Amino acid sequence: MTGRADEPTDAVVVGAGLTGLVTAVRLARATGPGRVLLLESxxxxGGRARTTDHQGYRLGLGPRALYHTTRAELGALGIRVPAREPDLSTALALRDGALHPGYAAPGPLLRTRLLSPRERLAVARLLALSRGHRSLAGTNAAQWLADRLPTERAREAAFAVLRISSYTGRPEMIDANALAAHFAEVRRGVGYVDGGWRTVVDALLARARALGVALRTGSRVTAVEGGARPRVTTADGQGIRARSVVLAGLSRRSAGRLLDPAGQPDTGDGGNSLHTACLDVALSRLPDPRRTLVFGVDEPLYLSVFSRTARLAPDGGAVLHLARYDDGGGLGATEVRKRLHELLDLCQPGWREVLVHERFLPRITTMTAVPEARTGGLAGRPGVRLDDHPGVFVAGDWVGPRGLLADACVLSGARAADAAAARL
Ligand SMILES: Cc1cc2nc3c(=O)[nH]c(=O)nc-3n(C[C@H](O)[C@H](O)[C@H](O)COP(=O)(O)OP(=O)(O)OC[C@H]3O[C@@H](n4cnc5c(N)ncnc54)[C@H](O)[C@@H]3O)c2cc1C
Structure with missing residues (x-):
């Protein structure tokens, strides 16, 4: 204890990633200037939405595509994102170590030699028509694909496409309703953002500042107590009293620890977290402009030249993102990196001679909690209110009944902001 008096404010948002920024902007719009304090450790x-700059090359922390819901929610906050749609018709499928004309778009899918005519039609129907439905909840995606598709080869092909947009390498892990609803969202179009997701973060920050949000970086929250006047404690021992507190973008486990530091750790009943290995690469020249989008079929690999679609590199240069999705095989980081390098060798031979920057992220958290069939899928996720902690709200990729990834962040952030504003 420092003996310092508690600092008074109206609303505190903990965490300045995408969720916290959306929450803070929406709260400030509802309540007016000078009433929202945003704390970031x-x-x-920016959190996981950060983009780093290397001699003018913009590298995200792994590949990022903005979905329709996120764009619409940002639009509702007055933020227009300069994003462009990648051309999926040129995608190549990697199978048995060789590249084939891909099937990420309907045309190439209906012509691919990797599938029989019957398999092509079944996969095309599933990818074109699937949408979330209550009847799918509680079934895992592996079972759903087994029910809908005639052969193992067709299931593998469909999942190769579904995996890219959901980051889920294990069909038995994710709830079928959550995956199908997400893929329906993806069909509405995805955008690669000019300048990377930093463009979104910067726009949200500028909006937050204009609305009088106070941002404090280097400020780690260590405890939160609910009540009529909730209290937040930061690592330097300072107490802050507010009317509402939103824990924004913290995992379920981290939020639980702040609310009950002496309690039992959360056993993870809300679904396992999901991790992905990513290789982010800047090249001064693209060795092969024909091999810019590759989907692994029999191995969960991905390569995309993002700068082909969005403005991310100086003239003539290229920004590539490669990923290997976690399929539960337990491959070590050295082996994963080797396989990503092999994919680069295959698609962009000579890349080492034109390398500007390379970053390997062996295990970045793509989802803090997967909506699993066994946890009730999307309907099993908690809401923004915490019954035992009045005045404290949660938001993030594990909260609320709709959306995966950033969609869940912005939707739950908006709900938490509205609930928090109602107490001011
Ligand atoms: C490789 C990868 C690819 C992805 N691709 C996509 C995609 O294509 N489309 C999509 O929609 N989504 C995608 N996502 C998901 C999306 O990036 C995340 O859902 C989103 O950025 C998470 O934002 P957040 O604010 O909830 O969490 P975070 O970004 O993790 O932010 C949480 C913030 O809280 C801060 N914090 C934590 N604890 C404390 C504390 N005690 N006190 C103060 N501050 C604290 C952290 O420092 C951090 O800044 C991807 C994610 C990854 C990793």
Missing amino acids: GGEP
Whole structure:
């Protein structure tokens, strides 16, 4: 204890990633200037949506595509994102170590030699028509694909496409309703953002500042108590009293620890977290402009030249993102990196001679909790209110009945902001 008096404010948002920024902007719009304090433990805002700059090459922390819901929610906050749609018709499928004309778009899918005519039609129907439905909830995606598709080869082909947009390498892990609803969202179009997701973070920050949100970086919250006047404690021992507190973008486990530091750790009943290995690469020249989008079929691999679609590199240069999705095989980081390098060798031979920057992220958290069939899928996720902690709300990729990934962040952030504003 420092003996310092508690600092008074109206609303505190903990975490300045995408969720926290959306929450803070929406709260400030509802309540007016000078009433929202945004606390971030890191040295800068953005969280996992950060983009780093290397001699003018913009590298996200792994590949990022913005979905329709996120764009619409940002639009509702007055933020227009400069994003462009990648051309999926040129995608190649990697199978048995060789590249084939791909089937990520309907045309190439109906012509691919990797599938029989019957398999092509079944996969095309599933990818074109699937949408979330209550009847799918509680079934895992492996079972759903087995029910809908005639052969193992067709199931593998369909999942190769579904995997890319959901980051889920294990069909038995994710709830079928959540996956199908997400893929319906993806069909509405995805956008690669000019300048990377930093463009979104910067726009949200500028909006937050204009609305009078106070951002404090390097401020780690260590405890939160609910009540008529909830209290937040930061690592330097300072107490802050507010009317509402939103824990935004913290995992379920981290939020639980802040609310009950002495309690039992959360056993993870809300679904397992999901991790992905990513290789982010800047090249001064693209060795092969024909091999810019590759989907692994029999191995969960991905390569995309993002700069082919969005403005991310100086003239003539290229930004590539490669990933290997976690299929539960337990491959070590060295082996994963080797396989990603092999994919680069196959698609962009000579890349080492034109390398500007390379970053390997062996295990970045793509989802803090997967909506699993066994946890009730999307309907099993908690809402923004915490019954035992009045005045404290949660938001993030594990909260609320709709959306995966950033969609869940912005939707739950908006709900939490509205609930928090109602107490001011
Ligand atoms: C490789 C990868 C690819 C992805 N691709 C896509 C995609 O294509 N489309 C899509 O929609 N989504 C995608 N996502 C998901 C999306 O990036 C995340 O859902 C989103 O950025 C998460 O934002 P967040 O604010 O909820 O969490 P975070 O970004 O993790 O932010 C949480 C913030 O809280 C801060 N914090 C934590 N604890 C405390 C504390 N005690 N006190 C103060 N601050 C604290 C952290 O420092 C952090 O800045 C991807 C994610 C990854 C990793």
